[in-house]
Amino acid sequence: MDPADASIRAVDLSRSFGRHRAIEGVSFAVGRGEVVGFLGPNGAGKSTTVRILTGLLRASSGEAWVEGHSLAREPERVQQLLGYMPENNPLPEDLRVGEFLRYRAALKGLRRRREREQRVGELLVQCDLQRETERKRIGKLSKGYRQRVGLADALLAHPRVVLLDEPTLGLDPHQVLGFRRLVEGLRGSLTLVLSSHVLPEVERLCDRSVILNRGQVVAAGTPAELREQFAAGRTYHLRAEGSPAEIGDRLRRVDPTLRREEDPVEEGGRVHHLRFSSGAEPDLSPRFVEALEAAGAIRLHAIHREEASLEDIFLAATRPSWKERQRPGRAEDHPAGRGGDA
Amino acid sequence: MRRFFRVLAHEWRCLWLSPASYVAGVLFLLLLGLLYWAILRGFTLLPQEQTPATQFFRLFWIPVFFVVPLLTMRGFAEERRTGMLERTLTTTVRPVQLVLAKFGAVYGFYLLLWAATLLFPWIAVQGTSLEAGRRLLYDLPSLWGGLLFVAVSGLLFLSLGLFCSSLSRSQLVSAILSFTGLFLVIAGSRLLLEIPRVTPDVPGGFGGPVRYLQVFEHLLDFSAGIVDTRPFLFYLSGTVLFLFLTTVAVARRL
Numbered sequence: 242m243d244p245a246d247a248s249i250r251a252v253d254l255s256r257s258f259g260r261h262r263a264i265e266g267v268s269f270a271v272g273r274g275e276v277v278g279f280l281g282p283n284g285a286g287k288s289t290t291v292r293i294l295t296g297l298l299r300a301s302s303g304e305a306w307v308e309g310h311s312l313a314r315e316p317e318r319v320q321q322l323l324g325y326m327p328e329n330n331p332l333p334e335d336l337r338v339g340e341f342l343r344y345r346a347a348l349k350g351l352r353r354r355r356e357r358e359q360r361v362g363e364l365l366v367q368c369d370l371q372r373e374t375e376r377k378r379i380g381k382l383s384k385g386y387r388q389r390v391g392l393a394d395a396l397l398a399h400p401r402v403v404l405l406d407e408p409t410l411g412l413d414p415h416q417v418l419g420f421r422r423l424v425e426g427l428r429g430s431l432t433l434v435l436s437s438h439v440l441p442e443v444e445r446l447c448d449r450s451v452i453l454n455r456g457q458v459v460a461a462g463t464p465a466e467l468r469e470q471f472a473a474g475r476t477y478h479l480r481a482e483g484s485p486a487e488i489g490d491r492l493r494r495v496d497p498t499l500r501r502e503e504d505p506v507e508e509g510g511r512v513h514h515l516r517f518s519s520g521a522e523p524d525l526s527p528r529f530v531e532a533l534e535a536a537g538a539i540r541l542h543a544i545h546r547e548e549a550s551l552e553d554i555f556l557a558a559t560r561p562s563w564k565e566r567q568r569p570g571r572a573e574d575h576p577a578g579r580g581g582d583a
Numbered sequence: 584m585r586r587f588f589r590v591l592a593h594e595w596r597c598l599w600l601s602p603a604s605y606v607a608g609v610l611f612l613l614l615l616g617l618l619y620w621a622i623l624r625g626f627t628l629l630p631q632e633q634t635p636a637t638q639f640f641r642l643f644w645i646p647v648f649f650v651v652p653l654l655t656m657r658g659f660a661e662e663r664r665t666g667m668l669e670r671t672l673t674t675t676v677r678p679v680q681l682v683l684a685k686f687g688a689v690y691g692f693y694l695l696l697w698a699a700t701l702l703f704p705w706i707a708v709q710g711t712s713l714e715a716g717r718r719l720l721y722d723l724p725s726l727w728g729g730l731l732f733v734a735v736s737g738l739l740f741l742s743l744g745l746f747c748s749s750l751s752r753s754q755l756v757s758a759i760l761s762f763t764g765l766f767l768v769i770a771g772s773r774l775l776l777e778i779p780r781v782t783p784d785v786p787g788g789f790g791g792p793v794r795y796l797q798v799f800e801h802l803l804d805f806s807a808g809i810v811d812t813r814p815f816l817f818y819l820s821g822t823v824l825f826l827f828l829t830t831v832a833v834a835r836r837l
Contacts, residue, residue, distance in 0.1 A: 292669075295673050296673070297669055297672060297673060317675055320673060320674065320675055321675065323673070325670075325673045327666055327669055327670055327673075328666075329666055331665040331666035331667045331669070331670055332667070333597070333667060335597070335600040335601075336597075336600075344589070344593050345674070347586075347589045348586065348589060348590070348671070348674040348675070348676055349674050349675070350675055352585070394670075
């Protein structure tokens with residue numbers, strides 16, 4: 242990505258807490274208007290990276306830019322450009338929703354009263370917090386509404402980049418759906434970074450993902466790029482009547498890279514469920530159908546091609562190598578690596 | 584500056600929303616009311632050398648030991664525990680502005696509590712028709728001297744309390760730290776005088792500087808209408824030091 246097009250650019254960010262390296266040599270770029278997911282297991286360094294980008298933590302080394310402004314040299318300017326919703330979304334329990342947002346608007350540089358009222362009004366509507374919710378004490382709100390208040394707060398000062406740290410943690414499915422709709426509504430108008438380990442959430446919302454493991458970026462790209470890198474090929478599921486060995490032979494004539502993933506499962510009569518993995522990228526289903534139809538003794542009931550999910554990619558990307566498993570004092574052995582994100 | 588006043592107004596409002604403030608206020612006025620009553624009762628039994636106001640302000644340490652920890656323990660400990668501190672510092676508010684705003688709000692509340700004790704002599708005056716009694720109760724030098732001492736020493740005590748609050752995520756731990764710190768400042772300097780080399784009479788000893796730290800002697804001076812600049816310097820320099828340390832703790836221990 243051309244640095245001029247990058248909304249966020251991080252180069253070789255490292256941060257240590259005592260002897261423990263929370264992140265090391267983290268480099269990535271996020272384009273303008275992109276929705277990017279920050280993925281990683283607990284202790285991978287997601288929150289540390291996000292906190293460095295917000296200016297809450299200083300990097301031990303490396304540099305980052307937000308909208309072309311250096312985090313080290315222009316921290317105030319960067320803070321004006323950023324909206325941030327921290328993990329667990331802390332809010333003052335005793336304040337009312339409207340009151341809290343007006344106070345935060347004043348802190349975020351919306352100087353004139355009319356300007357503050359207008360912006361808060363817009364966000365109350367956008368985040369569905371208007372009418373009686375606006376007058377409720379934050380302590381009385383459900384978790385879903387609290388997340389909306391947190392998002393409204395992050396959006397107050399017209400930020401160009403919004404960082405959401407574990408935004409759907411602890412929400413029920415209805416609340417997740419509501420929150421997802423809100424985030425979908427923001428797509429295109431600003432750059433969004435979601436730090437999460439809820440994979441389906443990231444898969445649904447994000448254009449690209451950056452996967453962190455043990456404080457390092459282990460993968461970055463669009464779902465297609467990540468699939469190609471970590472889970473190349475496809476899996477085919479077949480339900481067919483006939484000899485499994487013959488079905489395999491017929492299919493391998495079409496695609497020599499094909500291999501059976503597990504033993505056939507008999508589903509009654511001569512019907513079997515078979516699973517094959519293929520190294521070939523194009524969809525070969527029509528050619529498999531033709532090949533099996535040409536064989537008189539085989540009757541195909543169903544064929545389905547499955548792509549590797551983000552979960553498969555995540556597991557492949559974050560799988561520790563044999564060498565790392567043998568290394569003493571690795572991140573998961575450190576207290577900060579066990580309890581949660583460092 | 585505008586941001587500072589915004590945060591100050593917010594902190595002031597939060598103090599009035601916090602149950603701990605009401606607990607502190609009620610206990611403070613109840614306890615001091617009882618002490619004032621006991622002092623007046625003493626006047627009816629025996630002739631006294633000092634005015635009721637001087638005797639009253641000599642007991643300043645009793646409410647200070649519980650009111651200061653109660654008012655300051657929430658300051659940063661609770662915000663750090665919940666993560667609100669982190670959220671506030673992602674805006675353009677600087678740690679020093681936040682520290683000064685919290686300090687300003689809590690100091691205003693503390694002054695308000697002490698100002699409310701002016702009602703005690705007023706109530707007592709309503710119950711007496713003797714001119715001499717009225718003059719004794721309304722002895723202005725000792726009243727204003729005592730209040731000035733409370734106002735100046737409160738700067739140091741509250742800044743110490745806020746500093747303790749910035750060291751921990753637990754309100755209880757910060758209250759205990761604050762209590763211990765106050766004990767050292769108020770009573771510790773007096774205990775130092777018991778050490779032979781520190782006794783004021785020993786030539787070449789440390790008696791002089793230690794005498795300068797005697798909080799109770801400052802009170803007697805103030806109550807007698809003697810306004811010396813040295814106690815001012817002591818309390819103001821201590822306040823600046825603790826506020827600076829609090830700012831460093833807030834900025835670094837995120």
